[in-house]
Amino acid sequence: MTDTAPRPTLEAVAARAGVSRATVSRVVNGGDGVRDVLVERVRKAVEELGYVPNQAARSLVTRRHDAVAVVVAEPESRVFADPFFALQLRGISKELTAHDNQLVLLLTEGRDDHARVARYLAGGHVDGALVFSLHLDDPLPELIQRAGVPTVFGGRPGWSGGRRDVVYVDSDNRGGARDAVRHLAGLGRTRIAHLTGALDQTSAVDRLDGYRDVMADADPRLIAEADFTPAGGERAMRELLDRCPDLDAVFAANDLMASGALRVLRESGRRVPDDVAVIGFDDLQPVAEQTDPPLTTVRQDIEEMGRLMARLLLRGLDPDHRREDTPDTPSSVVLPTTLVRRGSA
Amino acid sequence: MTDTAPRPTLEAVAARAGVSRATVSRVVNGGDGVRDVLVERVRKAVEELGYVPNQAARSLVTRRHDAVAVVVAEPESRVFADPFFALQLRGISKELTAHDNQLVLLLTEGRDDHARVARYLAGGHVDGALVFSLHLDDPLPELIQRAGVPTVFGGRPGWSGGRRDVVYVDSDNRGGARDAVRHLAGLGRTRIAHLTGALDQTSAVDRLDGYRDVMADADPRLIAEADFTPAGGERAMRELLDRCPDLDAVFAANDLMASGALRVLRESGRRVPDDVAVIGFDDLQPVAEQTDPPLTTVRQDIEEMGRLMARLLLRGLDPDHRREDTPDTPSSVVLPTTLVRRGSA
DNA sequence: GACGGAGGCGAGAGCGCTCTCACCCGGCGG
DNA sequence: CCGCCGGGTGAGAGCGCTCTCGCCTCCGTC
Structure with missing residues (x-):
């Protein structure tokens, strides 16, 4: 259990590369509008110092976290027992990773936890949430919806009947x-x-x-x-x-x-x-x-459901993505099922 | 997918309560050394404004994240298929939640991902890691150990033979x-x-x-x-x-x-x-x-194993906790098993 | 009644980053 | 030849918080 060493900052990289902080920042974030010579020099300095951006500092100004919460209500129930959830989680993880997002897992135990989760989400620690709402009478989805966090549900929530703004992924x-x-x-x-x-x-x-x-x-x-x-x-x-x-x-x-x-x-x-x-x-x-x-x-393609949930959420989050595709707000998706014939029928 | 409203800051709370930022900060973090009258006034202001501390800003200065990574290698393997892992995760989650820590889940898919995980951990985004190392030849545990992040392993890692500084939780x-x-x-x-x-x-x-x-x-x-x-x-x-x-x-x-x-x-x-x-x-x-x-x-008490992993990690992280208990560095734990007699033997 | 100390509070610096804006320089039109 | 435009770069402010430090007040002491 070693203590972490002091990490190099943007400033340090800038000094080493002989440029300003701003230029290093530009390079680290894509490198547009910087001459190739400098890009190369900065890249080298980053490499040599083993520089890794401080996410906290970045989030503080950008207000983005590149993190998504996955909320699973009542793991005492069947969710956790069967592989269903694990597969979905895996799909989610793959998609998030592909877009450099982190997965923050929130498991709730009983009703008391709902407030905690709602508070966490409302606290703006994550950019969005993927929520598995299991029970028709579960107050959690409503709470989350009200918290104003972009959310995609896994499975059609029970109360979604009237609401147009509820996005979910479900099987047919x-x-x-x-x-x-x-x-x-x-x-x-x-x-x-x-x-x-x-x-x-x-x-x-x-x-x-x-x-x-x-x-x-x-x-x-x-x-x-x-x-x-x-x-x-x-x-x-x-x-x-x-x-x-x-x-x-x-x-x-x-x-x-x-x-x-x-x-x-x-x-x-x-x-x-x-x-x-x-x-x-x-x-x-x-x-x-x-x-x-x-x-x-x-x-039903469970892993794909997870992947799709993440994709929908990220698309809704990132304005760049939104531009390409037509719908401004993503809408729910219902995936088809297929009958697999084996011996029992 | 609503956009998040502008959230109140410490400053705002301070203004409303008629005190300084510093005082609000003190109250929010325990309230020691502040007169009860003021504590009350600040609490009220926090309540009224719905103030939630900005974790990014806080992390920036404290260098703590109150977040722990859970690393699961190769979920394609059996890990994810059986409830074993899910139960452990639940134990971990309970313990982390009890200490106001978040759970960041990192699933790796194949070898290429190891570098990504190592980089993430080395990047200091989390305070520690709980790692499930499944295979004897898995390079990941070594990588992580080298990243200098406080780590507790789930199950005895294969290469831990010689090393004293490796902490793990396992069944007997x-x-x-x-x-x-x-x-x-x-x-x-x-x-x-x-x-x-x-x-x-x-x-x-x-x-x-x-x-x-x-x-x-x-x-x-x-x-x-x-x-x-x-x-x-x-x-x-x-x-x-x-x-x-x-x-x-x-x-x-x-x-x-x-x-x-x-x-x-x-x-x-x-x-x-x-x-x-x-x-x-x-x-x-x-x-x-x-x-x-x-x-x-x-x-074997799987959930307890998870809980214990988290507890060991948090104890190693928090200097306050360390003071009470004797050992400065937590050591590995091997949990007992019990024979459950049913019909088959 | 003056003095030292302790406890309560505020001012201000600074964490590491992004982003705006002003500046500089070369190439072009007038 | 002067001014202008635009791409490339740097200076500096500021995100929201914590924490050190110094001030101010109020108590006890001689």
């Missing part, structure tokens, strides 16, 4: 669900059940809506409410079998629940896909490929 | 492995096999060493090298069954591989734990509790 949950159910119907299945996710999350609601789009007149008992967890999937699957022993297909709102459902179906002596066809959602490799049989599922 | 991998194998031996098992993790990681090596401590004279064919993934566990388990069909126990270096091994054992017609007892490592709830039968495993 409804369309993906429709595809899945239609695929099952196409296989000749008629008693198609649905294991919902936690219905306080828009993704779960949207997938349920997609199911209903196709199964408008289905027996309501074919729908069992669960919570996106394997255990919840098992429990709900058991309920379904109790209520409707004659079901011949299951569409689970995510892969984890589908894996639980597979276990229960096997226990009950049913064969998959012969007796009951099963489809999941997400296409989490480690889960979907490991089940027995391998899971047919609705794939 | 070797001891935990010994406990597991002893437990199997205590059940009367004699042909105890081991599925290793990726042996370019110290945790895998240490667990293998623990196995060997107990099984010093075991048939070397009882050891199969794998990679911490479920698929790798399956493959290695099949090899083991080929080589030693008479094995009666398996110690897998983590739960994911153990779950793969369970599948293979079941396929082969063996009963667990009757024919073959199985023990994993980690105690990842979603995995260990969902297997059939539930997995006996070696538990």
Whole structure:
């Protein structure tokens, strides 16, 4: 745990290169309008001294931080447990890094933390925020929106209905669900059940809506409410079998629940896909490929979602970027899903 | 994506409270040596104006950032896939938040990124770093160490052998492995096999060493090298069954591989734990509790490891903290593990 | 009642950078 | 030949904060 050595300043570089601070600054920030001879001399001095700009001093005058906050609400919930979030984070990180931005991670634990996060964001420590709003009743998104920080949401926030200024990136949950159910119907299945996710999350609601789009007149008992967890999937699957022993297909709102459902179906002596066809959602490799049989599922490009969130935010932040593309304010994006056929349906 | 409003400065607060900047600063930073009347007046002004200190300006003079970098090398690898890292991150986040520090997440993709990370850390943007060094041959830890940034490692770095100044937090991998194998031996098992993790990681090596401590004279064919993934566990388990069909126990270096091994054992017609007892490592709830039968495993408190890493780092950073506790420089910590008995052994 | 000390407060410098503006110089038109 | 324009450069102000230092007040002491 060594102490940091005194770092060279702009002044030092200027002295060494025999120019003024202003010129060094120009070179460091792109070098426009400086003669090539000087640019070279400054570059050399920077190199020799190992000069690294002091970000604090720079931020103080530019009011930019080249940093973006990623806010994840309630990591006790499923977010953190499944790889979904990790993948998204990775996409975000890649995009931010490509644009020399830092990623400040804010995890909240319970309601008390909301104020802290809101204060931090309002404090102008970062240029923007990427927010994962999980629950419909979560007050955090509203707080953040009010803090006046440019924000892009991951997944459609529950209350975004009326507001035009809310930017989010989401998968086409409804369309993906429709595809899945239609695929099952196409296989000749008629008693198609649905294991919902936690219905306080828009993704779960949207997938349920997609199911209903196709199964408008289905027996309501074919729908069992669960919570996106394997255990919840098992429990709900058991309920379904109790209520409707004659079901011949299951569409689970995510892969984890589908894996639980597979276990229960096997226990009950049913064969998959012969007796009951099963489809999941997400296409989490480690889960979907490991089940027995391998899971047919609705794939969403999670990493791309993250990348896109970051891209939208940065574009909104940087006036230069804005000029090229047409829309002044970026608008939300809904990414398509694709059905991945494996063994279970 | 609203633009940020102009924020009140210290000056403004001072004017409103009828005091000097210096006094406001004192109050904002604890309020020692200021009369209660004034403290109250300043607090009120801060409140009314919604004043939030400008961190950039503050850092510029204090040279502190109240920010810590968390460096994760190669997220393409298993790190990100399993909940292990997420839990650790959560522990870190909690501890940092409790001490008003921010978490800057740096993910590296491939070797080219190492230079970027090293530069960032050397640039003095953060007060310290928490580094997850996964692979024995990873040059990153060395680079970081050389950058002169106070650092705590997650898991024992491979090259730390000789160096005294390397601080890390790790589980007692070797001891935990010994406990597991002893437990199997205590059940009367004699042909105890081991599925290793990726042996370019110290945790895998240490667990293998623990196995060997107990099984010093075991048939070397009882050891199969794998990679911490479920698929790798399956493959290695099949090899083991080929080589030693008479094995009666398996110690897998983590739960994911153990779950793969369970599948293979079941396929082969063996009963667990009757024919073959199985023990994993980690105690990842979603995995260990969902297997059939539930997995006996070696538990490590992952979140606590994260919390501890952060605590060690902050303690090393803050001279005030150092005074209380005895050691001037914090030293590494190895956390104990506990055997969790479930159905598989 | 004069004096020393301590505690409370304000003035001002300065952290390292960016950015405006004025200056300098060479080349061009009048 | 003088003035003008424009690109290249440097001087200097100032971003919002902390922190040292000196002043001023009020107490206790001889």
